[in-house]
Amino acid sequence: MIVLVSGLAAGALFAATALAYNVMFSTSKVLSVTTGHIAMLGGVFGAYAITGLGLPPLLGLLAAIIVGALFGYLTDVIAIRRVVSRSDEHLWLLSTLALATIVQQGVGLWWGTEPRPFPRLIPQDFSAGLADQKYWLPIVTTALLAVALELFYRRTLYGKLFVAMSEDTFAARARGIETDRIRALSYVLAGIIGGIAGFAAGQLTFAFFALGLTLTLNGFIALAVGGLGSNAGALVGGAALWLLNAWSSNTIGGEYQNTVSVGLLMLVLLLKPEGLFGARNVRPV
Amino acid sequence: MKFQGRAWVLAAALFAASPAWAQSTIKIGWLSSLTGPLSSAAIAENKGVEFAVEEINAAGGVLGRKLELVTRDTAGDPTKAVSFAQQLVFSEKVHFVIGPVNSGETLATVPIVARAGVPNLIIGTIDELVDAKKYPRAFRAINTNRQWIEAANKYALEVLKKHNVAIIGDTSGYGTSSAKTATELLARAGVKPVYSALVDPNKTDLTDELNKAKAAGADVIMPWSAATGLLGRLINTRGDMGWNVPIVGHPSVMAPAIRKLINKPQYWENTFAAGPVSTTFRPDGKLPERTQALADKLRPRLGGGEIDYLFWWVALGYDAVKIVEHMVKTAGGTDPAAIQKAFESTRELKGAYATYSWTAEDRNGFPDLDITVNVANSLKDGCFKAAPR
Numbered sequence: 001m002i003v004l005v006s007g008l009a010a011g012a013l014f015a016a017t018a019l020a021y022n023v024m025f026s027t028s029k030v031l032s033v034t035t036g037h038i039a040m041l042g043g044v045f046g047a048y049a050i051t052g053l054g055l056p057p058l059l060g061l062l063a064a065i066i067v068g069a070l071f072g073y074l075t076d077v078i079a080i081r082r083v084v085s086r087s088d089e090h091l092w093l094l095s096t097l098a099l100a101t102i103v104q105q106g107v108g109l110w111w112g113t114e115p116r117p118f119p120r121l122i123p124q125d126f127s128a129g130l131a132d133q134k135y136w137l138p139i140v141t142t143a144l145l146a147v148a149l150e151l152f153y154r155r156t157l158y159g160k161l162f163v164a165m166s167e168d169t170f171a172a173r174a175r176g177i178e179t180d181r182i183r184a185l186s187y188v189l190a191g192i193i194g195g196i197a198g199f200a201a202g203q204l205t206f207a208f209f210a211l212g213l214t215l216t217l218n219g220f221i222a223l224a225v226g227g228l229g230s231n232a233g234a235l236v237g238g239a240a241l242w243l244l245n246a247w248s249s250n251t252i253g254g255e256y257q258n259t260v261s262v263g264l265l266m267l268v269l270l271l272k273p274e275g276l277f278g279a280r281n282v283r284p285v
Numbered sequence: 286m287k288f289q290g291r292a293w294v295l296a297a298a299l300f301a302a303s304p305a306w307a308q309s310t311i312k313i314g315w316l317s318s319l320t321g322p323l324s325s326a327a328i329a330e331n332k333g334v335e336f337a338v339e340e341i342n343a344a345g346g347v348l349g350r351k352l353e354l355v356t357r358d359t360a361g362d363p364t365k366a367v368s369f370a371q372q373l374v375f376s377e378k379v380h381f382v383i384g385p386v387n388s389g390e391t392l393a394t395v396p397i398v399a400r401a402g403v404p405n406l407i408i409g410t411i412d413e414l415v416d417a418k419k420y421p422r423a424f425r426a427i428n429t430n431r432q433w434i435e436a437a438n439k440y441a442l443e444v445l446k447k448h449n450v451a452i453i454g455d456t457s458g459y460g461t462s463s464a465k466t467a468t469e470l471l472a473r474a475g476v477k478p479v480y481s482a483l484v485d486p487n488k489t490d491l492t493d494e495l496n497k498a499k500a501a502g503a504d505v506i507m508p509w510s511a512a513t514g515l516l517g518r519l520i521n522t523r524g525d526m527g528w529n530v531p532i533v534g535h536p537s538v539m540a541p542a543i544r545k546l547i548n549k550p551q552y553w554e555n556t557f558a559a560g561p562v563s564t565t566f567r568p569d570g571k572l573p574e575r576t577q578a579l580a581d582k583l584r585p586r587l588g589g590g591e592i593d594y595l596f597w598w599v600a601l602g603y604d605a606v607k608i609v610e611h612m613v614k615t616a617g618g619t620d621p622a623a624i625q626k627a628f629e630s631t632r633e634l635k636g637a638y639a640t641y642s643w644t645a646e647d648r649n650g651f652p653d654l655d656i657t658v659n660v661a662n663s664l665k666d667g668c669f670k671a672a673p674r
Contacts, residue, residue: 006490013489113321114542115514126525126548204489206514206546214487250493255456255483 002130007246008239009135009204012142013039015238016197017219018226019145020190022234024072026166027179027186028084031223033096034075036215037103038191040208041067042198043118044111047207050119057121061199068195069188075099076187081180100212108209118202134203141200142238145193146231153231162186166229221265227278236276240264310353311346311619313338313609314373314403316384316394321361325542327386329594330408331356333602334383336583341606347613352606359385366390367397374401380619383605384408388459395420404612404624406605407648411459412466415648422621424628424643426605428651433536433559434467434509440557440658441505441533442474444674451503452481453494453519455510460486463509463535479503486512491522499528508534517546524552532556532661539661539669541593556661557672563638564597564668565657572668579603579637580666596667597638604636 021035042064049055049063079095122133153159161182164172173179198205205211218241226237241261248260268275315334318327338352346352355377357369366385373379374397382398385391388409398405399420407414407425410433415425441447450471454464461483468478480501482494498506508519516538523530525548532538536558547553563576572580579600580592587594611634616623631650634641641650659669 002496003493006492010489109320113324115517115546116542117517117545126521127527129525132525201489205487206517208487208514211487246493249482249484249488253483255461257456257485257488 003246005130005135007242009138011238011242012138013197013201014218014222014241015235016142016145017215018223018234018238019231020194021219021223022231023186023190026162027183028080030080030092033216034100035219037100037212038068038071038194039198039215040212041071042195043202043205044107044207046199046202047118064195064199065192068191072187072191076184104209104212111209113209115206115208118207138201146235149231221261224265224275225268227275230277233275233277309350311350312353312355312379314379314382315354315356316359316366316369317356318361318386319358326598329598330602333599334606337603337606341610347610355379359390361387363390363393367393370394370397374398374403381609395423402621404621417646417648422625425649427601428656429649430463432653432656434470436559436656436658437533438470445531447505448476449502449504450478451498451506452478453508454483455486455512455515456483460510467509486515491518495522504530506530506532510535511537513537513540513542517543520552521548534558536560553662557658558661559656560659560669561597562655562657563600565659565671566668575637592667594667600638604638607636
């Protein structure tokens with residue numbers, strides 16, 4: 001049971017990363033390498049605000065959100081805006097990879113390359129076992145994030161603009177939507193999601209500078225398995241990836257864990273390229 | 286005219302003297318990962334290296350020649366280490382290379398330094414780094430990984446009398462090969478681990494592994510990993526489970542970084558790791574004389590108060606330069622072939638970190654006797670208490 005719950009908590013973090021991917025992808029058709037780094041920043045700056053500056057946990061969360069949002073916005077300004085407007089090639093892969101590397105190395109120099117502790121957010125003894133906050137916090141947070149995102153898409157004007165852009169950017173622009181502004185907004189929103197997720201899972205991951213790339217990869221696998229563009233898919237993909245990870249490290253050994261998860265990605269891409277919940281894009285010619 | 290003539294003489298003398306002066310320094314290349322992963326070890330070693338160079342130069346140098354330290358920061362990156370190694374041996378034409386600090390970097394640089402025929406002092410622990418035939422001028426000052434593992438195995442089996450071993454390695458190259466060596470060495474003692482697992486260093490939870498180890502009847506956990514995050518989680522999981530089984534393993538389980546990662550201070554009890562005798566407090570609470578003497582000399586440079594570096598790194602850095610001094614004196618100069626002979630004939634050279642001996646066949650200078658087992662949570666003044674026997 002404990003294996004199930006602890007694995008699900010890690011899967012929840014992958015799923016939250018997949019959600020952030022989705023939000024950015026919907027408006028820009030870009031899969032940013034920086035996605036995992038947002039969550040890393042949420043964890044590091046949350047820990048810094050609470051342990052380093054002595055702020056209460058709520059302000060620590062706020063710090064994680066602000067840093068995440070800021071980083072999301074900067075990603076758009078630095079790595080996306082000009083690249084996407086000037087070329088149809090997938091140069092964003094390089095620009096976001098460069099930004100991700102810069103941020104990771106910068107945090108490494110400032111924060112240090114050893115993992116540092118993330119503070120307890122709610123007073124609780126460490127002997128709580130399954131009920132420990134480090135497990136349920138990321139699970140509950142990711143579930144809430146998914147529900148909130150769904151409500152945002154369905155109930156708010158901005159959410160509808162996101163959906164419109166994800167369906168057809170040119171048509172949206174023709175209808176008078178400021179697509180540049182909406183895209184920037186989506187990057188800020190992804191930053192907030194990533195920041196919250198990284199903060200909620202901090203006790204599980206520690207505040208560690210090199211977490212970003214692991215999350216970028218695993219979040220992407222969760223997304224591809226669940227289906228690009230689908231938030232339900234992101235959740236299911238995260239859970240599926242966790243199940244497979246737990247199973248593989250349980251039966252064939254931890255050294256094959258990454259091989260198995262990347263193998264899952266290959267399998268899904270071969271058999272069902274649109275993912276479990278993805279919409280099959282049929283373009284009439 | 287007379288004045289002009291004198292000026293000429295003076296200029297000629299200066300001209301003649303300058304290459305002689307350049308020849309007269311002994312150049313030591315120091316490949317140190319002062320930034321990046323594992324920088325903490327390199328920074329501490331650098332304190333010892335710099336101090337030794339200054340001390341020797343203040344006393345007039347070696348055979349009348351000053352030491353000149355040429356430091357290059359590899360950032361822990363093997364590709365940088367390779368280009369700096371080439372720069373040091375081919376452009377800077379150093380007489381010695383110390384380092385690099387990490388085994389992964391050293392694997393890449395050893396062949397380069399060997400090809401240039403420059404004596405190389407190895408401070409990485411994995412076995413493949415020295416080879417009397419392939420790299421005749423590479424000599425190791427630090428203990429080997431095998432020595433750490435043997436000491437920990439011996440402590441678990443013979444002192445704690447625990448024979449149901451659970452081995453936890455990580456999935457990095459170092460973790461995997463160390464776990465394999467540990468299993469082989471246990472097999473020689475007739476012990477087969479009841480459980481063994483390789484874990485991704487970033488895995489967020491070790492409950493599964495420890496539950497299985499417990500179910501398999503393990504009575505000692507032996508982690509072979511240098512990943513402090515993983516080791517912190519291991520100690521926390523054992524504590525959260527309320528499972529009071531000893532942990533005996535890699536020196537990283539006593540790293541100061543662990544102290545911050547553990548949930549409660551008492552979780553760190555009943556945890557032991559291999560470490561050098563030189564930085565282990567004796568039963569009377571004192572350090573070995575040579576270690577204490579170095580600590581006293583260095584204390585003002587390390588902040589004045591309690592030393593918060595792992596002192597064995599500092600002592601190793603200090604010794605590395607003192608070994609160079611000894612070899613130049615023995616060889617009567619810096620001729621590489623003579624230096625190699627000097628190394629091969631060195632027996633029981635007393636340093637602060639260890640007492641070194643090398644032979645024509647054996648490039649490992651650190652003796653088995655100089656390794657012991659420490660209590661993990663006993664760090665004081667950069668040194669540790671001996672594990673109870």
